[in-house]
Every structure is written in structure tokens, then in C-alpha cells.
Amino acid sequence: MDRLHLMTVFVAVAEEESFNGGARRLAMSPPAVTRCVAALEARLGVKLLDRTTRYVRVTEAGQRYLDDARRIIAEVDEADEAVVGINGTPKGQLTVTAPVLFGKLFVTPVLVEYLQRYPQMDVNALFLDRVVNLMEEGVDVGVRIGELPDSSMKALRVGEVRRVLVGATGYLAEHGVPGEPGDLAGHRIVAATGVTPSVEWKFAQGRSVRLRPRLTVTSNEAAIEAVRAGFGVTRLMSYQVASLVAAGELQVLMEDFEVPPLPIHVLHREGRHKSARVRTLVDLMVERLRGAVNSRI
Known part of the structure; x- marks a missing residue:
């Protein structure tokens, strides 16, 4: 055979x-x-x-x-x-992965545009708040937030994202605005394990604080809703709360103590040939994400 x-x-x-x-x-x-x-x-x-x-x-x-x-x-x-022919019309199927909220806000619009542009293509999108091994899980293109280990993946940087501490304006008016990491001990903490899996939050200037969360959730969206309801403060990625901060519902806290931003990359498996399917999607995603990420986050 x-x-x-x-x-x-x-x-x-x-x-x-x-x-x-x-x-x-x-x-x-x-x-x-x-x-x-x-x-x-x-x-x-x-x-x-x-x-x-x-x-x-x-x-x-x-x-x-x-x-x-x-x-x-x-x-x-x-x-x-x-x-x-590298310029042939893409056809077939691709599997793409990204973090849940980033995928919803930024990647889905790119995929819709891609599918409208190439009607012979199908896309399977895996939006997960965990690191996906592209090779082991059969994924063609991925969006990764954070520093990248050495690998055989081709990585194209499209922007960066901050890790921010936020609270609702009403909660802060009642409980006060923390000015430095030590002040968090006097506040109700909401921990999103997808972003902060430990109860020790690290900050710039070598500062860190060990906290006892009143509420721990596995969903970033749940953490956002709890903080919007005025329960306490949490730490998330800036893109996840950008619209609420712009609307005045949430306030970014202790910006002077923020850790360095995390890079955002588009990844794909490296090979001697880049297929028309992968090439066209990666090119479009890099172009669109660089514009959207840098203007909105």
C-alpha cells in the first residue's frame, strides 16, 4: 500500500x-x-x-x-x-486558534472577511484561553499573546497588550482608589484564573502582593461582569476592558506599576512552501490585526 x-x-x-x-x-x-x-x-x-x-x-x-x-x-x-501555483485561488479548510475574547473581538471579523473573499474556503475556529500546540492539535494558524518559546513556528508580531488593574467607578467612589500594590489588601479582589492563575500579582518596580480573592472565576467575561457590578477590582488584558474603560464604566488603576506589555503574534507552521490557504489568511490577519490592535488597545 x-x-x-x-x-x-x-x-x-x-x-x-x-x-x-x-x-x-x-x-x-x-x-x-x-x-x-x-x-x-x-x-x-x-x-x-x-x-x-x-x-x-x-x-x-x-x-x-x-x-x-x-x-x-x-x-x-x-x-x-x-x-x-502560489497565486491559485485558496480552497479547502483551515483551523485557526486564538484566546476567547480576542478571537471574538478581533479574529472573527477577519475570518468573516476571509471567507467572503474566498468562497471555496472553510474555517474551523478554536477560541480557547489556553496555549494550543499547533502541530499536535492540527492547527494551521494561531494568535498568541505573550512571549514565545523557541519553536519551528513562523511568528509575525502584530501589536502588544497591557495587563491592567480595573475597578468600577461606583466601587472606587465608595472604597477608594488604590495608589500602590500594598493598598489592594483593603479591596475585594476578583481573580480570573485564565489571566492570573495565582493569588500573587506581580507589578513593576519589583513589587508583588499576595492576595486572597473573594471571587475566583475561570472566565474572563465573568470577572468583567463581577467588576462591572461593583464587586471589587480585577486584573485583565487591556483589550478585554477597552470599551468599558472608554465608556467610563471601568477605571484603570495604578498605571505606574504596570508590568511591560505582552506581544501579540500570528503564528503558522513553517515549511519550505507556504500554501495559498495559509498565506492568504496570514497576510490578511496580520494586516487587519495590526490596524485594529494598535488603534483600539
Whole structure:
């Protein structure tokens, strides 16, 4: 059997964690999928999948092979697109990821414009407040806020975002405006674990303060609503509260103690060829985000 075909079948089964799921994805019969995986394991002389009646999981060797197989398949797809012509009309599907609120406010408008511009494209958007491994999770393009580790990803900087402390004007009128980090001990604290997973907040000038939050939430939007309701103060990314600050509902506090801004990058997998699908989306996203981020945050 063709080795690339066997790799494709294995990747589908591993990602779906199911032979039947892999068969549905590839429009193949389950017995044919089973034969392909068995043939690949026989060729390699290595067990790639652990199978029970309840689940299918990759082995340690299978995980290493899965990472390489994804990369090889992606490079073959990119080579196919390149030989057809880099200026060809994009068609197919892309998977994109970004933080939840950033995706809602800034990335979704770009995706809508992209899909209107290229009617033969489909996009799957994963908006998650966690670091997504593009290679392991099959993501083509990502938006990342924060310093980047060294990797094989191509990164294009589109702006930066501040980490700000905010409170509602009504709450501050009643409880006072904190002037320095030590003053926070006298305030009700709302902690959004997506942004501040610990109860120790660090500030500029080497200052830090250990806090006991009255309310801890896993959603940044929930933290915003609690503070808007006048419950206390919280720390979030500036883009998440920019409209409320502009409207006068929330007030930014202790700006002199802010830590340095965090960079925003658009990431995509690096390869010898950049497919028309990825190239056109990355170019549009970089252009639009640089304008939107720098003007609104």
C-alpha cells in the first residue's frame, strides 16, 4: 500500500481516537481502515496504537510517529498547492486558534472577511484561553499573546497588550482608589484564573502582593461582569476592558506599576512552501490585526 495513504489513515484514527471515527473522516470502511493501520504497524515493526473495546490511544512510539506523519502530510499538501501555483485561488479548510475574547473581538471579523473573499474556503475556529500546540492539535494558524518559546513556528508580531488593574467607578467612589500594590489588601479582589492563575500579582518596580480573592472565576467575561457590578477590582488584558474603560464604566488603576506589555503574534507552521490557504489568511490577519490592535488597545 502507498505509505502516504497509510500515514493519512493512521493520523485520522489517532486524532479521532477511533477506527470508526477515522473511517468516517476518510469516507472509508472500518475494515479497510483497520487493514491500513495493521499494514503500517507491520511495515514499521512497531505497535502504534493501543486498542480496547472502549478506546484507541497512541503508544509512546505512536505519538512520535504521529507528530512526524502530520508534518510530512502537511509538507506534501503544501508542495501540491505550490506546484499548482502560489497565486491559485485558496480552497479547502483551515483551523485557526486564538484566546476567547480576542478571537471574538478581533479574529472573527477577519475570518468573516476571509471567507467572503474566498468562497471555496472553510474555517474551523478554536477560541480557547489556553496555549494550543499547533502541530499536535492540527492547527494551521494561531494568535498568541505573550512571549514565545523557541519553536519551528513562523511568528509575525502584530501589536502588544497591557495587563491592567480595573475597578468600577461606583466601587472606587465608595472604597477608594488604590495608589500602590500594598493598598489592594483593603479591596475585594476578583481573580480570573485564565489571566492570573495565582493569588500573587506581580507589578513593576519589583513589587508583588499576595492576595486572597473573594471571587475566583475561570472566565474572563465573568470577572468583567463581577467588576462591572461593583464587586471589587480585577486584573485583565487591556483589550478585554477597552470599551468599558472608554465608556467610563471601568477605571484603570495604578498605571505606574504596570508590568511591560505582552506581544501579540500570528503564528503558522513553517515549511519550505507556504500554501495559498495559509498565506492568504496570514497576510490578511496580520494586516487587519495590526490596524485594529494598535488603534483600539
